[in-house]
Amino acid sequence: MASTDAQKAARAERALLAGAAPDVAEALTGWLGRLGHERRLSPKTREAYARDVATFLGLLARQIGHGPTLGDLGALEPRDVRAVIAARRAEGIEPRTQMRFLAAARSFARHLEREGRGKVGALTAVRGPRVPRTLPRPLAPGDARALADPATRAGDAREPWILARDAAVIALLYGSGLRISEALGMMRRDMPEPGRGDQIVVHGKGGKTRMVPVLRPVIEAVDAYARACPYELEPTAPLFRGARGGPLSPRIVQLAVERMRGALGLPDSATPHALRHSFATHLLGRGGDLRSIQELLGHASLSTTQIYAAVDTETLMAAWKAAHPRATAK
Structure with missing residues (x-):
């Protein structure tokens, strides 16, 4: 064991x-x-x-x-x-x-x-060594959606409830921008049933909690897994279970994403944590402000969140061309 x-x-x-x-x-x-x-x-x-x-x-x-x-x-x-x-x-x-x-x-x-x-x-x-700053590598929106789509698991020989579980976890990582530890730390009572809420309480680093919106398709994916799960999901017990009924290991989720990215032809950078990066980058690209994204991600400092502004240069350039009076000047 x-x-x-x-x-x-x-x-x-x-x-x-x-x-x-x-x-x-x-x-x-x-x-x-x-x-x-x-x-x-x-x-x-x-x-x-x-x-x-x-x-x-x-x-x-x-x-x-x-x-x-x-x-x-x-x-x-x-x-x-x-x-x-x-x-x-x-x-x-x-x-x-x-x-x-x-x-x-x-x-x-x-x-x-x-x-x-x-x-x-x-x-x-003594000053510590200088750490080179690396930018997150988010997935394209279509690739992130494909990872979280149960339909892309057609032909997988594993048990249906395990496929539903993996789809629910991945949907939660991308749909709400959770860390993998936060998703796997959820209890059954933390996730609202379909039609009975659209927020979850997330227990983050250092024991801090935050409210995060959860999309209807994500709630439905979790509900489909919960109905298919062969183990009793008590309100105060872990929501996501391993094959033997114990708490789901992060490594199992990592392996599930590796299997999916191979089937979809995605790069090695397509990891569970990349889904969190994708959540933040795609929100920023659709007009979300950094302060709100900071709250959603549970970052203690806005400077941590600002790295996503460097990722979305294409959107920033498009905004500049649309707004600056001389951007289209000949």
């Missing part, structure tokens, strides 16, 4: 504590507890933080010859942190992963300062 995200997080946290000096291990226990209870980070995020801080402490131990204590952390110089970053770069770690690595270490350092256990000023004095 595959390990759950919570089990993986617990193993990563135990490994982190086992390799730390006693005073650091005590501080780490408080930090890990805060990540889980106060910040309400997902198990997968806690696992990543624990692994990154374990790597940071391990690289420091190689530099100073022993497991760092709180005193060692407080005495760090910027050159020590740069040496750690250089060691990670030598391992071939990409800049984006290095930034996450530093973010985890800085989170632990802030916890130490907040608890009055010392200040690790060197971590804030």
Whole structure:
């Protein structure tokens, strides 16, 4: 049986504590507890933080010859942190992963300062690696609709209820712009029945909730899946189920999209998350404003949403040609 995200997080946290000096291990226990209870980070995020801080402490131990204590952390110089970053770069770690690595270490350092256990000023004095900005790669509207259309699954030999389930999840990702974790985290009571509502409450990152409109075809797709599902869908239980009745795994959705893009001749960039990008880009192209799209996507900062403005250059140029008094000047 595959390990759950919570089990993986617990193993990563135990490994982190086992390799730390006693005073650091005590501080780490408080930090890990805060990540889980106060910040309400997902198990997968806690696992990543624990692994990154374990790597940071391990690289420091190689530099100073022993497991760092709180005193060692407080005495760090910027050159020590740069040496750690250089060691990670030598391992071939990409800049984006290095930034996450530093973010985890800085989170632990802030916890130490907040608890009055010392200040690790060197971590804030060093700039992280520059991360190249990459633009989302949305699907064309027709391709996104084809992925979410149950009719395109003709000839698939899997059970009809599983085909209906995959169609419902994909329709929800594109129709409401959800993250895959948000869609799979929904309970049966979260989705209105046909004719009884047009909004859903989405539980997003950091325990934040938001209201998102849901299209009638999406509600009908979910309802078709719910009626075909062989398992009882209790109101407070996961809406989307795996073949054996447990919560549906994100990997199963990824495989379903891979199967569909192969059948439709779509590029490798056609992923579940690309449907979320497509939702935002297509809204912007049809006149949606960035502030509203920010709310729908659950972005904490408008700057995160603004990246979609760079994607839709064709629409922006068309608007310029239509509105600027000299755009058609000879």
